[in-house]
Amino acid sequence: MRALSVGDGALLVEVASGEEAQALHAELLRRRAEGLLAVREIVPAARTVLLDGLADPARLAAELSASGIPDVPPRVGHVVDIPVRYDGPDLADVAAHWGVPEEEVGRIHAGTAFHVAFCGFAPGFGYLTGLPPRYDVPRRATPRTAVPAGSVALAGPYTGVYPRSSPGGWQLIGTTDAVLWDHTRVPAALLSPGTRVQFVPTTPVNGS
Numbered sequence: 001m002r003a004l005s006v007g008d009g010a011l012l013v014e015v016a017s018g019e020e021a022q023a024l025h026a027e028l029l030r031r032r033a034e035g036l037l038a039v040r041e042i043v044p045a046a047r048t049v050l051l052d053g054l055a056d057p058a059r060l061a062a063e064l065s066a067s068g069i070p071d072v073p074p075r076v077g078h079v080v081d082i083p084v085r086y087d088g089p090d091l092a093d094v095a096a097h098w099g100v101p102e103e104e105v106g107r108i109h110a111g112t113a114f115h116v117a118f119c120g121f122a123p124g125f126g127y128l129t130g131l132p133p134r135y136d137v138p139r140r141a142t143p144r145t146a147v148p149a150g151s152v153a154l155a156g157p158y159t160g161v162y163p164r165s166s167p168g169g170w171q172l173i174g175t176t177d178a179v180l181w182d183h184t185r186v187p188a189a190l191l192s193p194g195t196r197v198q199f200v201p202t203t204p205v206n207g208s
Contacts, residue, residue, distance in 0.1 A: 001069060003061035006050070011057040013049045013064060018117055018129065018157075020069045024049050025118075025193060027070045044118040044193050046127070079196045082161065084110070084152050085203055088172035090140070094154060097137050105173055106201055108135065114159060114197040119189070124163035124181025126191035131157065143169030150176045152199070159199075174199075 001024075002014045015021050025044040028051065031037035037060075040053025054060055086106030095102040114130035137154045144167065147153070151162045153170035160170060163180035180190050191197065 009054050010052040021047050023070050079198050081198050081200045082176050082178045083202045084174040084176045084199045086174045088174045090171040091173050094171050110199045110201050116191045116193050116195040118193050124189045128159040137171050139169040
């Protein structure tokens with residue numbers, strides 16, 4: 001673990017893996033909820049956690065270095081169901097990369113329990129983890145100039161859903177009508193770090 005000061009009241013904590021970042025994020029949220037940590041924002045990323053609004057960043061850095069990384073806590077709480085049609089244009093390429101029939105991609109994906117590791121890229125876009133490492137896929141060699149909103153996509157170890165049309169190089173395996181970001185909704189984002197997610201097929205995915 002390495003803690004770096006960012007300005008006068010922020011701390012960026014670097015860890016060795018996504019799992020450690022998720023564990024640290026959960027622990028910091030617990031401390032804040034119990035009144036043990038005064039901080040304005042706690043923002044996880046792939047291998048970092050940013051804390052902003054600290055009165056004494058140096059003191060917290062020393063405390064974190066002394067306590068180390070806790071274990072990842074059990075996943076609890078509400079599960080967000082996202083309906084999906086496994087009809088993406090990259091379905092065949094993903095199936096070939098996985099070494100399975102095309103119809104198996106949806107079955108494997110829908111049978112996985114996901115959670116949001118962190119958010120970024122665009123408002124409402126969550127980086128979901130849960131698939132075993134053998135299902136990692138590379139980004140497309142040539143990104144698309146416009147990926148439709150609602151596209152369910154894979155890249156590396158992550159699953160994501162595009163909240164709006166934008167350029168992107170992820171592998172598109174499906175489509176959802178779920179609204180990922182709605183500024184009139186509270187909260188506006190459907191997904192936030194730590195949220196448990198289940199993809200629910202709207203059509204059969206086993207070829208039957």
